[in-house]
Amino acid sequence: LMQRTLVLLKPDAVQRRLMGQLIARFEAKGLNIVAMKMLKVTPEMAKKHYAEHVEKPFYPSLESFITSAPIVAMAIDGLDVIKVVRDMLGATSGLNAAAGTIRGDFSSSRQMNLVHASDGAEAAKRELKIYFDDSEFCRYEPVL
Numbered sequence: 001l002m003q004r005t006l007v008l009l010k011p012d013a014v015q016r017r018l019m020g021q022l023i024a025r026f027e028a029k030g031l032n033i034v035a036m037k038m039l040k041v042t043p044e045m046a047k048k049h050y051a052e053h054v055e056k057p058f059y060p061s062l063e064s065f066i067t068s069a070p071i072v073a074m075a076i077d078g079l080d081v082i083k084v085v086r087d088m089l090g091a092t093s094g095l096n097a098a099a100g101t102i103r104g105d106f107s108s109s110r111q112m113n114l115v116h117a118s119d120g121a122e123a124a125k126r127e128l129k130i131y132f133d134d135s136e137f138c139r140y141e142p143v144l
């Protein structure tokens with residue numbers, strides 16, 4: 001099934017200068033990046049994005065982290081891309097994430113876990129709208 005997902009390289013990825021290595025993994029996998037931008041998440045965007053977590057005890061810390069430095073937002077297309085990308089990220093906490101996954105290889109933290117990806121089709125649709133207008137998705141035919 002052809003799908004589109006939202007991927008964020010979180011503030012820790014930018015500050016640790018891991019952007020290139022992380023983007024390279026999605027390219028190497030053969031996925032198609034169809035939109036990409038660097039921005040600072042505002043508290044309003046954070047509350048939209050993390051609507052399901054706003055009432056949780058860890059939310060204030062999560063908001064201050066996600067707004068602390070720029071992020072890179074990407075829209076990525078591919079076959080079953082929502083699951084493929086979630087598998088590439090690994091478990092939420094870097095401590096539990098399997099070796100070979102992004103978090104398993106680069107993170108030991110639950111909050112500073114480097115990357116976000118939509119966890120389902122509904123979430124992808126909702127989250128993509130927070131970061132991108134429809135006009136920002138590029139249409140192109142990948143050569144390979």
Ligand code: CMP
Nearest residue numbers: 053058062092110111112113115116117
């Ligand atoms: P993410 O998958 O981007 O979406 C929800 C985020 O909340 C998650 O990554 C973690 O960064 C964060 N998170 C989830 N559970 C906890 C927790 N118990 N304590 C702190 N942060 C958490």
